[in-house]
Amino acid sequence: MTTDAGHDARGPRARHAAPGHPLVAVVRSSSLRRVLLAFFVFKTTETATWIAILVWAYDTGGAAAAGLIAVVQLVPATIVAPFASVIGDRIRRDRALSLGYAIQAVTMIATGAALALEAPTGAVYVLAACAATSIVLTRPVHNAIIPELAETPEQLTAGNAASSTVEGASLFVGPLLAALVLGLSGPGAVFLIMGTLTIGSALITRSLRLQRTFEPDESGESPVAATLAGLRELRTDPGALMLTGVVGAQFVVVGLMDILSVVLGIEILALGPGSPGLFLSAIGIGALVGAAGTIVLVGRRRLSPAIAGGMLLTGVALMTVALVSVPAVALVLFALSGAGKAFVDVASRTLLQRTVRPDVLSRIFGIQESLLMGGLALGSAMAPVLVHVFGPRGAFVAAGVLLPVLGLLALTRIRQLDATALQPGPGFALLQAVPMFGLLPQATLEQLSRDLVAAAFAEDALIIRQGDDGDRFYLVQSGSVDIIKGTAVAAVTTAGGYFGEIAHQEAQRRIQRLDDQP
DSSP states (O other): BBOOOOOOOOOOOOOOSSSSOOHHHHHHOOOHHHHHHHHHHHHHHHHHHHHHHHHHEEEEHHHHHHHHHHHHHHHHHHHHHHHHHHHHHHHHHHHHHHHHHHHHHHHHHHHHHHHHHTOHHHHHHHHHHHHHHGGGHHHHHHHHHHHOEEEEEEEHHHHHHHHHHHHEEEHHHHHHHHHHHHHHOOOOHHHHHHHHHHHHHHHTTOOOOOOSOOOOOOOOOOHHHHHHHHHHHHHOOOOHHHHHHHHHHHHHHHHHHHOOOOOOOIIOOOOOOHHHHHHHHHHHHHHHHHHHHHHGGGTTTTOOOHHHHHHHHHHHHHHTTOOOOHHHHHHHHHHHHHHHHHHHHHHHHHHHHSSGGGHHHHHHHHHHHHHHHHHHHHHHHHHHHHHHHHHHHHHHHHHHHHHHHHHHHHHHHHHHHHHHHHOOOTTHHHHHHHHGGTTTTTHHOOOOOHHHOOOOOOOOOOOOOOTSOOOOEEEBBSSSSEEETTTEEEEEEEEOEEEOHHHHHHHHHHOOOOHHHH
């Protein structure tokens, strides 16, 4: 007899999938709808409160104070992000998501109260830093929970495309709401309103219908040790490490554009103080259109071309800005850079979700969150240097060159990661045929197939005896297994069959009991 988690030469059988277009399945999924609505509120809140606190700082101390409050918020968030993301691998991710929103609501309402009551400047700085730092609790868990809600790879890509569409829409809605509330009341009201809306996000994400894809880490190790484990996971996978670096580099460029938009609008094109906001809005509109366009990635077997193409589009658009003297053309180029960024965001996020182990996924996105915050700070600091060294127009060329060059250097590694993501383990077809695994997302099933251990047994070998600890689930690729009760053969399991499922089910019940504990 041979019990072997090997490849079924007949190839994979068809799995049941949600009917209709993947985006329709996203809309029909109550859990996905709630997660996306909460994320829309989150992104709108993040943008609106960022503008509000910068306006407050500028009013109280000018440009220097605005720069200081930006650093005060970004530096702690950069440090905390990878450690805070551990929560997404420690408890059920819907609970982690809801908890993050609740903390954000509290810190934003507290900051709003301090602003409204004209509290001392130091107190406002501290509370604003707490509010900005609490934001890093959301994105890693949101990105990690999407694979647990999606039932097919196509729905996973569609969910990510919807997330980026939501993000692009919020980049338009957030500044609009901030401008409206600032005009009617003030920065404090922006924080109070956004904090109140975030309470709703916490409530609607409290209990979601998850497809269990990992067992939460209950080792009790410290957040520092858990974060280091995530870093080690990245270090063992050069492709994932390179892809994470690419995402960080994108936000260096975003930080550069926050400052260079001011240079373009006021110094190069002499359009006045309102023009930088117009150019940044164009990036948001481009990101919204690009995110909607990423639906073409649904069902694509390879995502590395979208990543490379998005980086190239963003870079070339920014370099071309250096040649422009017509504001309308500059707006189009800024929009194109936003569209390129959207493709990189969706494709890179989906690729990481397909390839990184589920039990460390939140931590990997936490590291990305840290790079995001750090990239914004670094880009903001680099912009004046580039202007000084290369001149106002040359700074756009220098900023635009960054992503295409990095994309060229990273392309080989990302292609390798792409190829790995497409290759399920040799037992994939066997797992597909097991009814109890029928509801698992395909990306998770592929990951499980790569974790299978092949074992060969001699004829008449004893595999497991009644009463032994049932710590394994067995799939039979070839040969047959006799199930003996007493001295008689009670059943015969042949190729394509399995046994040990009762032990598996008992383990699942134990996990569920732990999940249900307060």
